[in-house]
Amino acid sequence: MKKTVNKSAWAGLLCAAALLALVVILENVLDPNKNIMVFAALKKGAVYALVAVSMNLLNGFTGLFSLGQAGFMLLGAYTYAILTIPVSQREAVYYIYNGSAVNFSLPELFGGGAFGLVLGVVLALVLGGCVAAAVAWLIGLPVLRLKSDYLAIATLGFGEIIRAVFQWDKLGPVTNGANALKNFPTFSSFNITNGSGETVLRLSTFTAFLLAGICIAVVVLLINSTYGRAFKAIRDDEVAAEAMGINLSKHKRLAFVISSFFAGVGGGMFAMFANQAQAKTFTTAMTYEILLIVVIGGIGSVSGSCIAAFLYVAASEWWLRFLDAETFIGGFKVPLLRNGFRMVVFSVVIMIVVLFFRRGIMGDKELPDLLKKRRKEGAK
Amino acid sequence: MKENVLKVENVTMQFGGVVAVDNLNLEVGKGEIVALIGPNGAGKTTAFNVITGVYQPTNGAVWFQGEKIVENHPQGKMKQQYKGEHAGDYAQVLAPTPDKVTRLGMARTFQNIRLWKSQTVFDNVLIAKHCRATSNVFSAAFRLNRKEEAAQRENVLELLETVGLADVKDEPATSLPYGKQRRLEIARALAAEPKLLLLDEPAAGMNPQETEELTAFIGEIRDRFHLTVFLIEHHMNLVMNISDRIYVLDFGKLIAQGDPAAIQNDKRVIDAYLGVSEDA
Numbered sequence: 001m002k003k004t005v006n007k008s009a010w011a012g013l014l015c016a017a018a019l020l021a022l023v024v025i026l027e028n029v030l031d032p033n034k035n036i037m038v039f040a041a042l043k044k045g046a047v048y049a050l051v052a053v054s055m056n057l058l059n060g061f062t063g064l065f066s067l068g069q070a071g072f073m074l075l076g077a078y079t080y081a082i083l084t085i086p087v088s089q090r091e092a093v094y095y096i097y098n099g100s101a102v103n104f105s106l107p108e109l110f111g112g113g114a115f116g117l118v119l120g121v122v123l124a125l126v127l128g129g130c131v132a133a134a135v136a137w138l139i140g141l142p143v144l145r146l147k148s149d150y151l152a153i154a155t156l157g158f159g160e161i162i163r164a165v166f167q168w169d170k171l172g173p174v175t176n177g178a179n180a181l182k183n184f185p186t187f188s189s190f191n192i193t194n195g196s197g198e199t200v201l202r203l204s205t206f207t208a209f210l211l212a213g214i215c216i217a218v219v220v221l222l223i224n225s226t227y228g229r230a231f232k233a234i235r236d237d238e239v240a241a242e243a244m245g246i247n248l249s250k251h252k253r254l255a256f257v258i259s260s261f262f263a264g265v266g267g268g269m270f271a272m273f274a275n276q277a278q279a280k281t282f283t284t285a286m287t288y289e290i291l292l293i294v295v296i297g298g299i300g301s302v303s304g305s306c307i308a309a310f311l312y313v314a315a316s317e318w319w320l321r322f323l324d325a326e327t328f329i330g331g332f333k334v335p336l337l338r339n340g341f342r343m344v345v346f347s348v349v350i351m352i353v354v355l356f357f358r359r360g361i362m363g364d365k366e367l368p369d370l371l372k373k374r375r376k377e378g379a380k
Numbered sequence: 381m382k383e384n385v386l387k388v389e390n391v392t393m394q395f396g397g398v399v400a401v402d403n404l405n406l407e408v409g410k411g412e413i414v415a416l417i418g419p420n421g422a423g424k425t426t427a428f429n430v431i432t433g434v435y436q437p438t439n440g441a442v443w444f445q446g447e448k449i450v451e452n453h454p455q456g457k458m459k460q461q462y463k464g465e466h467a468g469d470y471a472q473v474l475a476p477t478p479d480k481v482t483r484l485g486m487a488r489t490f491q492n493i494r495l496w497k498s499q500t501v502f503d504n505v506l507i508a509k510h511c512r513a514t515s516n517v518f519s520a521a522f523r524l525n526r527k528e529e530a531a532q533r534e535n536v537l538e539l540l541e542t543v544g545l546a547d548v549k550d551e552p553a554t555s556l557p558y559g560k561q562r563r564l565e566i567a568r569a570l571a572a573e574p575k576l577l578l579l580d581e582p583a584a585g586m587n588p589q590e591t592e593e594l595t596a597f598i599g600e601i602r603d604r605f606h607l608t609v610f611l612i613e614h615h616m617n618l619v620m621n622i623s624d625r626i627y628v629l630d631f632g633k634l635i636a637q638g639d640p641a642a643i644q645n646d647k648r649v650i651d652a653y654l655g656v657s658e659d660a
Contacts, residue, residue: 227520229510233510244568244569245511248477248479
């Protein structure tokens, strides 16, 4: 039994390494200028996969219906941005407030260069996660006493409040008010350039995949640990879980804090993807997008969330783009195709998915489960 | 009498104006099998819920292994409404949550089976081991607790073999036949390493043969795990066969106690609950 566990762990690692290698190869073989959409979708997909997995940890594995994800992403994004904007850029970014109240930048503190960049960015992302986790701990004290819909409404409210607070003028010197924070290191900063500024090796998509992959791996490890099993017990039957010695408030808070941590890291990565951090992007609509990914992928399936994240992002940002452009076939103007029609079609597709494939792509199974099943059937 | 494992002292549980358990006193000695019987609505399950921390009693105290674990006195509105006795005797307020009571060494099963439905038989028992795990969330996530985890798994496997569920360990818990689900619930309770096992109608819905098997099974695990068993049951065959002593509740009040023979011949118990057999 132990051997098979080790074997599947190695197989998982191998698959992940192969995927990362594939991403690097794709990124350097394909012309980035002709395939902007592909790489944008891949990067955003990786970020959304991480946030969806973090939401699934709470909604799918612990059975806590929370809608605060965008709020925690915002905390992570702002923490990341504030800690990494180069000191020389601060004057320009915070021009309304005559400079920033925070006058250091983590990558520069670590001596700049490639080493400083990697260490600074990783530390800023982790700190972003920590801020989100700390806030989650605090609001979890009152909010986690609530159940199901009530919890959802309370966390939804939290997300809105956070967004309003970060746009508050008085906090301007730190948060730049309602204006965007920018000029911080993004995924593209990880492309390796030679002396004359030409890009030698593109690693931007790879960076997004690596960061998201590590975080998701940690979540998977947690879910399969004794604590993850306790979470699932709470989801299945709270009364029985408590009777079997599982401290409900402690474990719910733990799940909430961990989920928020990874949402915070995901928020920082979203800022890296978008090249800016602005409170107004982290709306309730974003939480719903992520909830949709979780539902489409399958509530209680990590691999489902990952697959659905890429499908969702690719469909909404890339595959359905043609619906937005007015198209002529010969002299005939195709009806309905115009700006905004993409979202109409997209909504219909999602309605169909939710109506007819309610268990999502994966149900509560994981990819390896499906492979195993097939092997068993093959053996028969 | 032998050393007490459980002692319920003047416990009254009042919901609004309804007194569900009225001044209950009982003791369960180490290694005993004690039954709590009575007609429907007599307050048996309420008594269980008070003992395991699900409800906080309105008044009274519960002792477990010589330690006071639950204590309360009427508070707030209840001060005027309280209909029970001994109102001034309990000054402290002790209200542990059910998980804490379980970790002290008391595990229970439920009247209506409450297994974790999406989990396998093996995982159902393994999860119950969580309350005995010493690793924190980091060491658990990063697999620094391998030894403990391996020991847990081995322990669960052994337990499943003892209760005769090893052959179905990878089946979903809900796919088991009813009798085996009951058995699994007991196995899950045992995994929490209790000193006192509380069974709430373990034979509910079982046919006579299953009941007989269960009777033998309860005796077996008592001896093997050095347990004390306290159970609620309506199957009189089971109760009379295995109980060392019996308590009888009616309308929340204790109306009789004693060994099975004495209970069977107690006039009040016959009137309130047992009734007279037709051929008598």
